[in-house]
Structure formats: C-alpha cells, structure tokens
Amino acid sequence: MAVPSTGKRPRVVVVGAGFGGIHAAMDLAKLPVDVTVVDKKNHHTFQPLLYQVALAVLSPGDIAQPIRSMLRNDANTEVIMDEVVAFDTVAHRVDLKSGAELMYDFLIVATGSTHSYFGKDEWAKWAPGLKTLEDATEIRRRVLLTFELAERQKLETGTHPPLNFVIVGGGPTGVELAGAISDIAKLYMTRDFRHIDPGSAQVLILEGSPHILGMYPPDLQLKAVEQLTALGVTTRTDAHVSDIQPGYVLVGEERIESVCTLWAAGVQASPLGKMLGVETDRRGSVLVDDHLHPHGHPDIFVIGDLAHFEQDGKQVPGVAQPAMQMGDYAAKRIGLLLEGKGDKQKPFRYFDKGDMATIGRKAAVARIAWPFHAHWSGFMAWLTWLVVHIFFLIGFRNRWGVFRQWAYTYLRFQDGVRLIVGSQDLPGWGQLAKPDTPERDLPRTPLKKEDAP
C-alpha cells in the first residue's frame, strides 16, 4: 500500500490537524500537490463539544476521529503522528521529534493554542484546563470523583466538605463547564447517592475582567448571567485569582473553598509560532499579512488560533469558524500560486456567522451575524446551537449517534457516560479542610439478627 512520493509535485506540509489544518488538507487533496499532515495526536477533536465529554454527556469517540480516516481517500496525502521540534525556513525543512526531516514547498502551521497559567504552571495540578480529550477525561474523572469521595466521607465521618466547584475564567468554556456541572449535579445525579445531596453543589465562576463572555455584546452577557443564576451558578467578575491550592482558591486575600477547581482562563499560542522565527504578539501568535503569510514568507501560512489576524481593527477570535475559513483560503492560495495567479486573490476576510455558548441543558446565548443579525438567548438559542453543532459534525462518524445520545440524555435525564477511568485519587482531597461536626448516619455496631423483620 506504500504510495511513494512522485518527487514531481510540490510538497505541502500541514502541521496540526485542528479545524484549520484539516480544512486545508481536505482542500489540498484536490490540487496537484503532495500533502504531509503532521500532528502529535492521531485524531482531530471537535473542540466545541469537548466540555460535553468532560461532563460525561458524550464519549471521546463521539467527538474525535482519526486524522488518517478523515484523509483516507486522499491519495496525495500522508499523515504522520509526530511532533515538530524545529523549522528551517531557509532550507524549507520541518524537523520531527522522531528524527525525520520533511522538505516543503509550502508550509501551513495550524497548531492553535494551549492553556496559559500566566506563569503559574504549578496551578495546573490543582486546576486542569480543557483542550484535549485527555483533559476532558481528567476533568470528568475529577468532577465525578468529587461526588464519590464526598459520599464515602459522609459514610465514614457523617459529614463532607461543601461541594464547591470553582471555575477560573468566564469565557465560553468556563460558562459551558459551569452550566453543565450545575446541571449534572442538580438534575442527573440526585437519585444516585444515598448519603450526600449532589444538588447542594455550588458552582462559582471567577472572571478577571469586568464581564463574563467578554467577546459577546453586553445584552447577551447580561442574559448569560441571568441564565447562569437561574441554574444556581454564581459569577464573580473583576476577581483576580492570586493562588490556587488543593481545596481552595485565593482571590486577592480572600479564600474560597473549592473541592474541584477547573481552569478556563488564559490561553497562549502554541510554541510553534515562536519556533518559526517570525514576528509574534504577546500571546505568541504569529502576525500574518492579508494573505495569511508571516511577514516575508510567501511559502508559509499560519492559520487558525495561532494566527494574529486583524480585521476592521479587531483581532479575529480563536474559534472554529475563522480557522476553517483560513484553512480553505490557504489551500486555495496554494493552488493559485502554483498557477502563477497569486496576485489575483483578494485578501483574506473572516466571514463572521456569529458565536454561541450553551448555558446548561436548555439555554444558550447566540450572537447571530448570518443570515440575519440577531441576539438570541434561552431555549431558542439553545436549539440553534444544537442544529448548528449537528450540522458541523458533518464528516464525523457519529453525527447521528451524538444526536441520539443528546436526545437520550437531555430528554430522559439519563446517564450519559459517567465512567471514572484511571486513578481513584483526587488531587488535594486529603488536604481539604476537615469538617468540624461529624455525625454518623450508619450503624457502626453489628445489627442483631433479632432486629430483622
């Protein structure tokens, strides 16, 4: 089955198979080029639904798909699961961790972003973020384990620490995580436990700026706060986290108890931007020109969340839509450049269709920019979110499976996929403040047979 490179066609190396990279690769399949896609994972992840894996509504397999399978029918495309360790933009070479060296005629770098703990990387242990399937599984493990450990401790000591979940960061990920945690605690889990009341869980969003959902218009920000409040989620803005420790978060000097802290605050660009040796912004994103090239490199494209692209005086946001459009643009441009028609192409322009974030199981906020302008919130926005996300799961094996799973979970208040896989220890649980007032609700002496009915 080996398909050796013809050596006759220009080679395009695509680094990263997120929304930008996979769209570029799919389009490049139709061009007279050889394509090499490099990713350190073997799968493309549908990131907008990652929080549903984290909160046990969906399985990892529902929202991720092997990159190889997605590009299987593209005979001019090969996929390498490897990590880039260096670029040589003079020699047109990409060096991989395994030792392989890939020569390129065109290079598309689309490695996105990663968490930033603002230099406090030690917080990662106590407050995991959500970028990968592994992250989602870890968050799921921690959230579910919190309830299990509370039940166990209640049994042993008659009490348990308050079920406070603190989410640092009030962007879309923080809001979606908060709504989902509140939902599963209050709606889905109450019948599962005998000693604790999962519905007593408190969810708190700490946002450093004056507003949650900063990229949304003020009326939707307000609606989001209202809808979160209705779910029992507390939001605090202008709250600057000064420390995260097992069992608590410090906001300034104030200590907030937390059995489970999640990180949805900072992102920083993938280190591959800086590795290119081109101009980057403070976040590490690569400044690109109108054609998505870093300055002075017409054979390189930087797309998606790794690109710093300004339009109408504002930076295009690091979400799926612009990444896909940039991927399409870069592929198209390579085709035109090969035909010598590069100067005929209009500059890239992000076509903004809007933004959406869900708030629990039946509300959302939606800024709709196409095909008409509207600000929606509540159930209507949630339905819109549902339709759009099913639509965009096109090409995913499990589009209808996901829909069925959603329907099942949402309509029947059913299980989802609440499996705890991996360690049964919750980092920091042992360091939690010990409850003061033990009271036992289970007999500690043997029951007598004669008490039996």
Add this chain to the structure above:
Amino acid sequence: MAVPSTGKRPRVVVVGAGFGGIHAAMDLAKLPVDVTVVDKKNHHTFQPLLYQVALAVLSPGDIAQPIRSMLRNDANTEVIMDEVVAFDTVAHRVDLKSGAELMYDFLIVATGSTHSYFGKDEWAKWAPGLKTLEDATEIRRRVLLTFELAERQKLETGTHPPLNFVIVGGGPTGVELAGAISDIAKLYMTRDFRHIDPGSAQVLILEGSPHILGMYPPDLQLKAVEQLTALGVTTRTDAHVSDIQPGYVLVGEERIESVCTLWAAGVQASPLGKMLGVETDRRGSVLVDDHLHPHGHPDIFVIGDLAHFEQDGKQVPGVAQPAMQMGDYAAKRIGLLLEGKGDKQKPFRYFDKGDMATIGRKAAVARIAWPFHAHWSGFMAWLTWLVVHIFFLIGFRNRWGVFRQWAYTYLRFQDGVRLIVGSQDLPGWGQLAKPDTPERDLPRTPLKKEDAP
C-alpha cells in the same frame, strides 16, 4: 436525598460489582434488607466485550455503566466506591481503605480475578493484560501506536520492524484478541497508511498447554485453529514463554520478535479471597460448599470467579454465566435464611448453557449446551454469539447503540473508535532491533519549484 439506614433491617455487604455482585445486589433489592455495594471502580464492565474496546470497535462507554445508575431505583441499596483492606469475620466487619467500617449480617464477596504473570510481574510492563477498561484503553493505544510508529520510522529510515504481534495465552481472550488484531490490520487499516502495509502484520498466539481454548471440546479447538489460520493468525501450543522483553519474547531459548506483546495467559484470584482467612486453592480462589459458603461461615458467600466450586468432578469455569447464577443463588439464600428456611434450599448447581469465542469478524466457535446440544463454528456460531451478547447487554444503556456500531463496523468495514489517548510512547519501541536495510522513499532534498506541473 440521604437515605439513612433504618438500623432495623439486616445489612448485606456486597463486595465487587461484576456479574456476580451486580446480580446479587439486583435481587437483594427486593428483600427486606439494607444493601451496601462496595467496588473500587464506579462502573460495572461487560467483560465479554472488553476485547472489542481494546481493538477500537467499541467505546468504553458502550460496555460499562456506573454501578450507581444500575442500582439507582433500589432504595434499600447504597454504593460505595472504595477498596476493602480487611475483613473481620468474627466481628462481622469490612474495613475500607478510606477508614470506613461496614458491619454486616451477610457478606457476599465477588471480586473475581486478576492477571497472573506467574511471579514475573516485571513482564506486565511489556505485555499488558485485559481485565479493566484501563487495560483495554492501554492495549488499544499500543496496538494503534505500533502502526503509527512503523509509518513514522518507514518515513525516516525507509524501513520498519516487522509488525509482529505476540499474544501469550490461547484461551478465549487470547483467541479473540488475535482474531481482532488480524482483522483490523488486514481489513480496516490498509487504506489508512501510505508507507507501510498494515496487512503485513503477523499475529502469533503462544499457548503453554497442548491445545488452544482448553475448556472447549477437541473438535471446536480444531475448528478454532483452522479459522485462526484462515485469518493469518499462527498458533503455537506447548510453547512455554521464558522471558518477555521489549521487542521480543523468549520461548525456551528461541527468540521471537514482537513489536507488541499482549498477555492473556494466567489469572489469579483477587487477593480478597485470602483476606477472608478461609481455605483457598492454589490460584487463591475460595473453596465453597454446596451453598456457596466458605467452610464454617454461613453468613458469608463467595461467588463468581473468586469461588472454587466443583460440580460433577469439574471446577465451574470463571466466566459470566456461573457468576450471575451464583449471585442469584446467594440473594435467594439470604431471603430464605431470614425466613428460617435455609435448609429447604437445594444446593447450588451451575446450569451450563455453553461457551462461545469469536474468531475475527465473521467466525466463532460455540459449544451449545442449552436449549440443545451442538458444536457450531464459523459464521453460524458468530451470529449466535452476536445475538447472545446483544441479549445479555440488557440493562445496558447502549444495547442498540452497540448493535448499530457493530453493524456499521462489520458491514461497512468502518472506523470503530481508533483513538490513541494518553502517551505517544510505546514501551520498548526504542529498544527494538534496528532494521538493517534503510531505503528512502521520500525526497530528503527540497523539491524544485520548476518540477511542479
């Protein structure tokens, strides 16, 4: 939601929520007792399909279900995710790792078995076994990664180690793993790789005894070898593994190259059998009397794979059917004992319906003992396997989802869920014998633009 124990009803502690424990618990829900189910996992695993998770046909969520959800409607039942560290059979007490102490009137121990490396625990690192979802995910990771690393190495050096998969142990698990690996390599993966030929994968079963599938009748053993051979799987019997190292397995003095070794050989009883302080066999299983009690403990039951129960001079096998029947028997017996009618109950007798093992995607061997006697092999046996396994997934959220997934995968040769999650390192890959004859099939010098069409 806390449901305090009434303190008025006898308490039954069930340790382990596999087939035996969960059946006992479900039956006990109908009796005037309080039930505490203890398991170190939060989920019940449908073990007969674990190999399909390992080989990326099914997702973990398809074959596992939270114990809490399964017992949610049983108001007299509580579930504790914890580990047993000691039994006090005099004081009628179970001590948990968290520190909690459970008093019992009746105790059911059903913690099954685990891998045995025959004292060579250092082999576990190079040859993982298959008992839990974590094991399945790890085997999946290793099998898929083998192909990824071979593709990567072929790209870099022009060659790769032979894709030899060695499975130690020719019982049902070994046979099912072998058939499935051969299938995914030869049928599903061939279109996914450009440089290596996944179809060149060789699968070898090493069985220490004279026959694979030792518990099956000789004619079915023969059929199984035939069907495995047809799939390209080699079986070697009387093959005693003397060492397992990264990259190879020693059979006596003979070295067999292996990029990925899996363990399906020994099992040993869960250590909880010995912890009871009662008589155990060489494997650590507890010798039980006709009523499934360890000798001298009429308030304790040991059931499932942890019990050593002989019938007609033969030990009842450690599979799902006897475990479920023992669970039902123990629950029923507790009801009768509480009514003072224990002496009215007939001794336990295993009702043998037969055994089945799949061999790849369209063959199996089936020893049918009920409702008629027959030995089937081939496609008919496979269909029987399919129907029986769908039937026994009753109570599982995803019975029809699993069926749909199977249909999709089997009929359309489609993806399954081939996600590599976790580390991207394959233990021992770096220590594999280096290939001798590098030949490069990818250009290592930049392509010239003028070569472009």
